[in-house]
Amino acid sequence: MCGIRLKYAVSxxxxxxxEMFYAQTNIEDNEKVNPSSARTYGSRLDEAQGFxxxxxxxxxxxxxxxxxxxxxxxxxxxDLSLNVGAYHPLGTNNxxxxxxxxxxxxxxxxxxxxxxxxxxxxxxxxxxxxxGHIPESEVRSLVYQVSKESFGxxxxxxxxxxxxxxxxxxxxxxxxxxxxxxxxxxxVRDFDKTNxxxxx
Numbered sequence: 019m020c021g022i023r024l025k026y027a028v029s030x031x032x033x034x035x036x037e038m039f040y041a042q043t044n045i046e047d048n049e050k051v052n053p054s055s056a057r058t059y060g061s062r063l064d065e066a067q068g069f070x071x072x073x074x075x076x077x078x079x080x081x082x083x084x085x086x087x088x089x090x091x092x093x094x095x096x097d098l099s100l101n102v103g104a105y106h107p108l109g110t111n112n113x114x115x116x117x118x119x120x121x122x123x124x125x126x127x128x129x130x131x132x133x134x135x136x137x138x139x140x141x142x143x144x145x146x147x148x149x150g151h152i153p154e155s156e157v158r159s160l161v162y163q164v165s166k167e168s169f170g171x172x173x174x175x176x177x178x179x180x181x182x183x184x185x186x187x188x189x190x191x192x193x194x195x196x197x198x199x200x201x202x203x204x205x206v207r208d209f210d211k212t213n214x215x216x217x218x
Contacts, residue, residue, distance in 0.1 A: 056169050059168045069141075072134055072141060086149050091111050091112070092209055094112055094114045094115070094206070097116070135178055142165070
């Protein structure tokens with residue numbers, strides 16, 4: 019199924035490929051997104067139907083919390099080693115998300131809100147790298163800050179940000195997933211404009 023035969027348990031290790039040259043825009047307080055409440059963000063995340071809708075929420079929450087934004091990002095899906103959630107390649111506008119891992123989470127949890135929270139956390143982490151936040155310790159702290167301020171401390175997103183995405187994978191029987199071949203990398207068309215479902 020995944021293009022990868024599992025040999026060990028999943029750990030939360032996001033490949034650290036950082037971009038040193040980046041376009042970052044600081045936004046004045048009066049230009050920030052002004053959501054009515056954490057409930058608004060929570061509802062949007064629960065109801066998101068694909069990558070682009072989750073991505074818009076990532077951008078909105080970062081803009082509102084940190085006053086930063088970046089445009090022109092692109093998303094690619096690839097079957098990566100299952101100890102990698104996503105990565106941001108150095109010197110690009112790209113984020114590569116582990117398609118195989120997303121499919122496993124979706125198939126095992128059967129929960130759109132959980133899958134959306136998982137995708138949100140991975141995309142948020144890499145978006146912060148793309149904004150120029152390099153150290154992993156800084157990014158993990160910012161992921162938690164943005165999640166807590168946007169969704170509330172007890173939300174699934176904040177719990178996942180605090181404990182790491184692997185916190186929802188611990189009870190998934192990963193050993194049952196295997197496949198014979200790796201699929202080609204896929205670009206998510208019009209990532210910033212239109213919806214794209216998780217599984218093609």
